[in-house]
Amino acid sequence: RQSQPTPVQRCRNAALRRLLSTLAVLEQREGKLNMSSLASVSAAQKLGGTIHGIVAGSNVKPVAEEAAKVEGLEKVIFVENGAYDKGLPENYAPMLVENIKKGGYTHVLAGHSAFGKNLMPRVAAMMDVQQVSDITDVESEDTFVRPIYAGNAILTVQSVDSPKIVTVRGTAFPSGAAEGGSASVEEGVDPKAPCPTEWVSEDLAKSDRPDLATAEKVVSGGRGLKSKEEFDRLMPPLADALGAAIGASRAAVDSGFADNSLQVGQTGKNVAPQLYLCAGISGAIQHLAGMKDSKVIACINKDADAPIFQVADVGLVGDLFERVPELTEKLKSQ
Ligand code: FAD
Numbered sequence: 001r002q003s004q005p006t007p008v009q010r011c012r013n014a015a016l017r018r019l020l021s022t023l024a025v026l027e028q029r030e031g032k033l034n035m036s037s038l039a040s041v042s043a044a045q046k047l048g049g050t051i052h053g054i055v056a057g058s059n060v061k062p063v064a065e066e067a068a069k070v071e072g073l074e075k076v077i078f079v080e081n082g083a084y085d086k087g088l089p090e091n092y093a094p095m096l097v098e099n100i101k102k103g104g105y106t107h108v109l110a111g112h113s114a115f116g117k118n119l120m121p122r123v124a125a126m127m128d129v130q131q132v133s134d135i136t137d138v139e140s141e142d143t144f145v146r147p148i149y150a151g152n153a154i155l156t157v158q159s160v161d162s163p164k165i166v167t168v169r170g171t172a173f174p175s176g177a178a179e180g181g182s183a184s185v186e187e188g189v190d191p192k193a194p195c196p197t198e199w200v201s202e203d204l205a206k207s208d209r210p211d212l213a214t215a216e217k218v219v220s221g222g223r224g225l226k227s228k229e230e231f232d233r234l235m236p237p238l239a240d241a242l243g244a245a246i247g248a249s250r251a252a253v254d255s256g257f258a259d260n261s262l263q264v265g266q267t268g269k270n271v272a273p274q275l276y277l278c279a280g281i282s283g284a285i286q287h288l289a290g291m292k293d294s295k296v297i298a299c300i301n302k303d304a305d306a307p308i309f310q311v312a313d314v315g316l317v318g319d320l321f322e323r324v325p326e327l328t329e330k331l332k333s334q
Contacts, residue, residue: 005140020049021106022049022051022052022107023052023109024041024044024051024054024073025120026040026053026063027087027111031060031062031063032063033067035214036213038070038175038178039169039173040111041053042175043135043166043168044107049106050074052073053067053077054079054096055067055076056079056084056095057082057085061185064076064077064078067183068181068183069178069179069180070178070181071177071178072181073183075186076185076186077099078187079189086199086202089119092119094126095188095189095190097126107141107163109168111167116167120133123165124165127163129165131165132166132167133146133166134147134168135167136154137172142158142160142164143157144156144157144159147169150285150289151285152285169270170213171293175214209239212271215245217244217273218246219239219246219278220246220279221235221246221249221257221280222279222280222282223251223252224301226280235324238331241328244273244277247291248263249263252280264291265288265289265290266289270293271291272294272295273295274295276296279301279320279323280301281299282301282307296313297313298312298314298315302319302320
């Protein structure tokens with residue numbers, strides 16, 4: 001770790017900050033701005049300097065106009081081309097690189113989402129720099145904080161590369177105010193690079209429940225649920241009673257109790273809801289990596305020594321097959 005900056009360093013940092021310019025890569029799907037991608041704008045605000053956003057796809061001018069209201073953005077660049085709709089990195093990266101070069105940005109920030117994780121390494125490689133991944137804090141224009149070893153250690157990393165290509169953990173930064181800004185909207189460069197990769201199809205899990213990654217409340221089930229039938233019998237009514245999204249441990253997903261898209265943890269989704277209520281989950285470090293930033297953690301487990309109790313704010317030692325229906329009924333009657 002670095003020591004606290006001296007007054008001279010602080011002055012130098014303030015002067016440097018005025019020279020900074022960040023391009024925040026904004027995600028859109030079918031003409032709708034993905035609000036969780038605004039975490040990259042919040043992280044850019046912490047850096048200081050000028051912040052521009054970029055959005056690409058077919059008919060994205062209205063999305064750019066929506067993004068122009070986001071607080072902190074001075075300009076939103078849009079590139080109108082259906083080739084960028086699905087965020088295929090082979091298509092998207094050459095376009096992004098052209099716009100980075102044109103704008104002479106010192107930093108390029110994107111969410112650490114499937115889109116950002118797919119796109120930014122390619123952009124970094126094309127610009128011959130090293131990517132800084134999954135940051136949870138900004139210490140200065142070149143120093144960032146990121147978790148390593150499934151969140152068991154926190155690394156402070158300094159990058160001397162320029163530009164800095166960075167992905168941002170969405171749960172670590174506020175998603176930014178969608179109102180209050182008045183950025184200009186400008187058409188960006190479209191190199192229309194030939195692309196050997198073609199988008200064929202996608203099979204998206206549809207749900208009327210809140211989106212797991214951004215939900216205020218999450219109820220999660222683990223291997224303790226024993227079967228898919230029990231998972232489906234117990235977890236959805238509890239989620240409905242709370243208005244929560246449903247999550248699952250990897251053991252529950254691997255056993256076929258829940259869909260892959262519901263996995264929380266190191267190799268699943270990162271969540272930081274106001275309430276994370278889990279049942280039949282032991283609290284392995286790889287699971288904790290994805291949910292330990294939740295504001296209130298509550299758990300039900302029959303083993304009082306399960307590690308989940310070490311991170312839980314509220315824990316109930318008991319049989320989930322009795323406790324979950326009981327809790328659901330109590331919540332419904334409130
Ligand atoms: P278990 O560890 O088997 O725990 C089940 C719990 O249920 C136990 O604590 C038990 O006491 C309790 N229980 C059983 N019956 C009842 C009952 N009737 N009432 C109440 N409680 C009951 N895991 C993830 O979750 N997410 C990840 O992203 C992830 N990524 C991984 C990446 C790597 C590289 C590796 C190696 C592992 C990863 N894992 C991940 C797996 C992780 O190590 C654990 O195996 C997994 O989290 C265990 O899931 P679980 O808690 O549901 O199951």
